[in-house]
Amino acid sequence: MQEKYEKFLKKIAEINDLGYAQELLMWDQETYLPPKGTQMRARVQGTLSGLIHEDLTSPEFVALVQELKEAQLPGDQGLNVKEIDKSQQRAMKIPRDLVVELSDTQSQAYKAWVEARQKSDFSLFCPWLKKILELKKRVAYLVGFEGSIYNAFFKAYEEDTTVEEIIPVFENLRQSLVPFIEKIVSSNKVMTNGFVKEEYPVDKQEIFNRRVLKDMGFDLDAGRLDIAVHPFCAGFTKYDVRLTTRYENEVWPEPLLSTLHEGGHGLYEQGLPEEGIGTPIGQSMSPGVHESQSRLWENLVGRSKEFWYHYLPIAKEYFGDKLKNIDVEKLYEAINQVRPSLIRVESDEVTYNLHILIRFELEREMMEGKIQVEDLPKLWNERMKKYLGVVPSSDATGVLQDVHWSFGLIAYFPTYTIGNLYSAQFFHQAEKDIPDLKSKISQGDLLVLRKWLLEKIHSRGKRLTPKGLIQEVTGEPLKADYFVQYLKDKFSPIYGI
Amino acid sequence: MQEKYEKFLKKIAEINDLGYAQELLMWDQETYLPPKGTQMRARVQGTLSGLIHEDLTSPEFVALVQELKEAQLPGDQGLNVKEIDKSQQRAMKIPRDLVVELSDTQSQAYKAWVEARQKSDFSLFCPWLKKILELKKRVAYLVGFEGSIYNAFFKAYEEDTTVEEIIPVFENLRQSLVPFIEKIVSSNKVMTNGFVKEEYPVDKQEIFNRRVLKDMGFDLDAGRLDIAVHPFCAGFTKYDVRLTTRYENEVWPEPLLSTLHEGGHGLYEQGLPEEGIGTPIGQSMSPGVHESQSRLWENLVGRSKEFWYHYLPIAKEYFGDKLKNIDVEKLYEAINQVRPSLIRVESDEVTYNLHILIRFELEREMMEGKIQVEDLPKLWNERMKKYLGVVPSSDATGVLQDVHWSFGLIAYFPTYTIGNLYSAQFFHQAEKDIPDLKSKISQGDLLVLRKWLLEKIHSRGKRLTPKGLIQEVTGEPLKADYFVQYLKDKFSPIYGI
Numbered sequence: 001m002q003e004k005y006e007k008f009l010k011k012i013a014e015i016n017d018l019g020y021a022q023e024l025l026m027w028d029q030e031t032y033l034p035p036k037g038t039q040m041r042a043r044v045q046g047t048l049s050g051l052i053h054e055d056l057t058s059p060e061f062v063a064l065v066q067e068l069k070e071a072q073l074p075g076d077q078g079l080n081v082k083e084i085d086k087s088q089q090r091a092m093k094i095p096r097d098l099v100v101e102l103s104d105t106q107s108q109a110y111k112a113w114v115e116a117r118q119k120s121d122f123s124l125f126c127p128w129l130k131k132i133l134e135l136k137k138r139v140a141y142l143v144g145f146e147g148s149i150y151n152a153f154f155k156a157y158e159e160d161t162t163v164e165e166i167i168p169v170f171e172n173l174r175q176s177l178v179p180f181i182e183k184i185v186s187s188n189k190v191m192t193n194g195f196v197k198e199e200y201p202v203d204k205q206e207i208f209n210r211r212v213l214k215d216m217g218f219d220l221d222a223g224r225l226d227i228a229v230h231p232f233c234a235g236f237t238k239y240d241v242r243l244t245t246r247y248e249n250e251v252w253p254e255p256l257l258s259t260l261h262e263g264g265h266g267l268y269e270q271g272l273p274e275e276g277i278g279t280p281i282g283q284s285m286s287p288g289v290h291e292s293q294s295r296l297w298e299n300l301v302g303r304s305k306e307f308w309y310h311y312l313p314i315a316k317e318y319f320g321d322k323l324k325n326i327d328v329e330k331l332y333e334a335i336n337q338v339r340p341s342l343i344r345v346e347s348d349e350v351t352y353n354l355h356i357l358i359r360f361e362l363e364r365e366m367m368e369g370k371i372q373v374e375d376l377p378k379l380w381n382e383r384m385k386k387y388l389g390v391v392p393s394s395d396a397t398g399v400l401q402d403v404h405w406s407f408g409l410i411a412y413f414p415t416y417t418i419g420n421l422y423s424a425q426f427f428h429q430a431e432k433d434i435p436d437l438k439s440k441i442s443q444g445d446l447l448v449l450r451k452w453l454l455e456k457i458h459s460r461g462k463r464l465t466p467k468g469l470i471q472e473v474t475g476e477p478l479k480a481d482y483f484v485q486y487l488k489d490k491f492s493p494i495y496g497i
Numbered sequence: 498m499q500e501k502y503e504k505f506l507k508k509i510a511e512i513n514d515l516g517y518a519q520e521l522l523m524w525d526q527e528t529y530l531p532p533k534g535t536q537m538r539a540r541v542q543g544t545l546s547g548l549i550h551e552d553l554t555s556p557e558f559v560a561l562v563q564e565l566k567e568a569q570l571p572g573d574q575g576l577n578v579k580e581i582d583k584s585q586q587r588a589m590k591i592p593r594d595l596v597v598e599l600s601d602t603q604s605q606a607y608k609a610w611v612e613a614r615q616k617s618d619f620s621l622f623c624p625w626l627k628k629i630l631e632l633k634k635r636v637a638y639l640v641g642f643e644g645s646i647y648n649a650f651f652k653a654y655e656e657d658t659t660v661e662e663i664i665p666v667f668e669n670l671r672q673s674l675v676p677f678i679e680k681i682v683s684s685n686k687v688m689t690n691g692f693v694k695e696e697y698p699v700d701k702q703e704i705f706n707r708r709v710l711k712d713m714g715f716d717l718d719a720g721r722l723d724i725a726v727h728p729f730c731a732g733f734t735k736y737d738v739r740l741t742t743r744y745e746n747e748v749w750p751e752p753l754l755s756t757l758h759e760g761g762h763g764l765y766e767q768g769l770p771e772e773g774i775g776t777p778i779g780q781s782m783s784p785g786v787h788e789s790q791s792r793l794w795e796n797l798v799g800r801s802k803e804f805w806y807h808y809l810p811i812a813k814e815y816f817g818d819k820l821k822n823i824d825v826e827k828l829y830e831a832i833n834q835v836r837p838s839l840i841r842v843e844s845d846e847v848t849y850n851l852h853i854l855i856r857f858e859l860e861r862e863m864m865e866g867k868i869q870v871e872d873l874p875k876l877w878n879e880r881m882k883k884y885l886g887v888v889p890s891s892d893a894t895g896v897l898q899d900v901h902w903s904f905g906l907i908a909y910f911p912t913y914t915i916g917n918l919y920s921a922q923f924f925h926q927a928e929k930d931i932p933d934l935k936s937k938i939s940q941g942d943l944l945v946l947r948k949w950l951l952e953k954i955h956s957r958g959k960r961l962t963p964k965g966l967i968q969e970v971t972g973e974p975l976k977a978d979y980f981v982q983y984l985k986d987k988f989s990p991i992y993g994i
Contacts, residue, residue, distance in 0.1 A: 017544035019535070025527060036719035037737030040517070040774070047514035051548070222533035237549040240534030277537070 016278040027234040038209035083280030086282045093142045120396035139221040148365045153411035160465040187495045191333045200252040209259040217450035233262045235269030257302045264297030271458025281461045291419025300427045306442035340388040342397045354387040359413040424483035429474045513775040524731040533639045580777030590639045603905045610903035617893035647861045650908035657962040670977035684992040688830045697749040706756040714947035730759045732766030761794030768955025778958045788916020804938035828969045837885040839894045851884040856910040921980035926971045
């Protein structure tokens with residue numbers, strides 16, 4: 001059987017390496033691809049996707065995986081077989097023609113979305129979204145699901161978590177957030193943020209950002225930091241993890257906080273288990289767990305007073321005069337303003353998840369056939385009014401603001417909120433496990449936190465499910481309470497409520 | 498048959514796209530890959546090479562190609578089939594095991610070469626070079642050859658040209674160059690070049706270099722200019738052509754001349770025929786023809802007085818004070834100094850090809866079994882003395898200076914000299930075809946030359962062989978005379994000989 005397992009490893013190495021090439025093509029597309037190169041790039045990506053699908057579902061490989069599955073190999077070997085079997089079963093259920101149709105529809109839908117957003121006219125995107133949902137429903141029935149049809153995709157992201165389990169958690173969150181935001185708004189506190197509008201030289205920001213990444217434990221010999229319009233993290237292997245951030249039109253210290261966010265993703269990738277390189281157990285657990293790492297560093301660390309006790313004096317060395325009159329209190333307030341607003345990606349920690357909940361509800365109701373795509377702008381605006389008290393004046397700043405649906409990403413939005421909830425629950429546990437964590441952070445010791453995350457989360461790879469992980473690390477299932485408590489503890493003093 | 502040709506196109510598109518991914522992996526490796534990412538990168542490259550080899554030589558595809566070959570399709574279709582048949586036949590003759598052994602040996606030989614050069618000790622590299630030559634000989638007997646065994650590789654580069662044909666051309670060149678260089682040396686003219694040692698800000702150089710590229714007709718929306726230790730050009734498709742140059746330790750205007758060199762390669766790639774994208778006829782003709790384009794722009798244009806009549810005043814706008822006391826005469830002399838030296842890549846236009854001839858002779862004699870690898874340092878130094886009148890004091894500055902042999906590149910060196918010869922022969926023809934070409938260049942009109950190159954060379958793709966091309970464009974076969982005449986016309990006045 002070991003010989004067969006070796007053969008299995010060889011095949012998944014090939015699939016992994018094609019995936020690696022795809023990741024590089026994607027990274028390059030977002031960073032350095034010249035404009036006229038996009039068309040051929042799309043074709044090459046398509047070719048590699050096709051080859052991966054072929055490799056994964058070749059009858060010979062399927063037979064091998066089944067044989068290994070029956071042999072019930074122990075430990076990591078068994079886990080690797082189980083994961084590949086899962087991907088294989090899913091891939092085999094979707095006929096090649098449907099994959100191609102979905103991929104073609106998505107690339108046309110994306111173009112339609114770009115135009116629709118530009119013209120702020122949902123009707124241009126509506127037929128494409130309908131088509132995507134229709135194809136997605138076909139996929140759902142092919143791959144199968146229990147409970148809501150939404151689970152066909154939701155479970156693909158968060159593994160063992162169902163939408164039925166997550167709804168009460170989100171509902172709990174909503175019930176706490178809505179009145180809390182009302183209180184903040186009616187506090188009428190206006191915070192000064194004039195100072196942050198000044199320009200900070202990009203070259204100095206870059207040096208400063210790299211310094212903080214290094215302090216976090218991010219290894220720049222096994223990764224990079226570049227510039228991209230939409231910041232992201234791409235991990236080709238744990239030894240080549242690429243972060244991006246943006247400086248244009250961004251007010252300092254937002255590029256740093258964005259770097260901390262991507263750095264959180266990056267530490268996760270660099271911390272994956274050595275022995276799992278190129279195999280499923282060497283991968284990250286889920287988008288939700290991944291997002292917990294980025295949000296933890298961006299918000300729980302980067303937007304804390306403790307972080308700035310250490311880094312504001314250092315920032316003053318870099319930016320001198322511009323920060324002369326700034327103290328930690330002032331900076332802390334400036335980067336922690338809460339204001340119900342229209343755009344998700346510009347929203348603060350408190351209102352952010354209500355943006356997600358609206359998307360979560362609407363895409364679920366669309367999938368379940370409870371609402372019509374045509375009614376989406378109206379429903380969007382109604383829920384914005386209900387949850388956030390603001391109403392977009394146009395489709396562009398409303399229902400058309402996010403790219404996700406045009407890419408066929410259904411059930412991805414909730415992983416952002418799940419990530420936020422995880423982040424607070426993990427951090428709460430870290431504070432229990434690491435004596436004086438906050439005071440250590442205020443002395444610039446970020447490595448103590450990194451070490452904890454590495455041991456408890458990163459180095460586990462995909463050996464656990466997200467559900468198993470949160471239980472193991474915190475002794476409890478996922479709940480909204482820690483996140484809500486974190487927000488209350490943080491923002492009540494800021495707003496004097 | 499058209500249906501079969503469509504099937505053929507689909508398969509070569511797949512092979513092309515894997516090659517595209519390989520090119521990107523290579524480009525990234527030379528520009529942005531973090532140090533710790535190299536190991537996995539090598540594996541991914543290996544996987545893609547294996548997949549390409551498998552795709553190309555799959556029995557089904559071989560049968561298809563044979564069928565199409567017999568059908569004798571007309572025009573481009575027939576040419577595409579012919580080219581793929583050629584690669585396929587060659588690939589099939591080399592067993593997979595030998596490919597792997599060669600690739601493993603090369604990567605170990607490369608490491609040995611790095612160490613040997615560092616320690617300036619040929620004996621550390623000697624056993625690896627022997628092994629490489631032995632494997633290469635096995636490949637040669639498998640793929641077959643006529644005349645010298647060297648043709649097994651030489652013909653793979655220059656297509657229809659044999660080493661027996663090129664020897665008299667090179668001999669002619671040598672007989673002209675050696676006495677000419679002696680004359681230059683004994684002229685004892687010492688040229689002032691102090692000014693070029695000043696530092697020129699890299700950011701300004703970059704802007705200036707991009708401006709010149711644009712003037713040449715290089716489309717920066719379909720390409721890039723980055724920094725790399727060893728400058729190169731990578732063309733993924735004609736719409737994504739990436740140049741690199743280097744600034745560190747380089748004296749201005751060397752980075753510009755290096756940019757012109759890579760820009761020459763780049764224009765060739767961008768000028769390949771639209772209708773041939775992703776197929777053999779859409780590729781460049783040979784390394785020699787490619788090098789002719791880079792050397793033409795670097796030397797015949799970039800090191801000419803005419804070029805600087807236009808660009809020195811512009812350079813003064815960029816670099817101001819530093820160029821205050823420089824006129825075209827002075828700059829022209831500074832960038833056209835001839836001095837027999839030890840290092841090929843630092844050598845001037847006149848001595849450069851003697852460096853190549855030494856490598857050409859030695860690698861041919863090694864392949865033909867006429868000399869022993871152990872004797873290489875001694876033979877190297879003897880020929881340096883004989884051709885250039887200088888002798889390296891160490892292996893590092895002698896026989897170990899080039900990476901090529903450690904990569905298993907045999908018969909690649911002569912393509913550099915062939916490129917130089919082509920460049921002068923093409924330029925001579927361009928001057929006949931374009932009235933007042935030099936005066937147009939002195940007015941900054943580079944596009945007139947680009948247009949000529951595009952029409953005569955670039956847009957032909959691989960529809961001709963190099964031999965057919967030079968005959969068609971210049972009405973004559975390749976000869977050394979034009980290059981020798983160009984050197985004499987240029988350097989006799991400079992050295993007053």
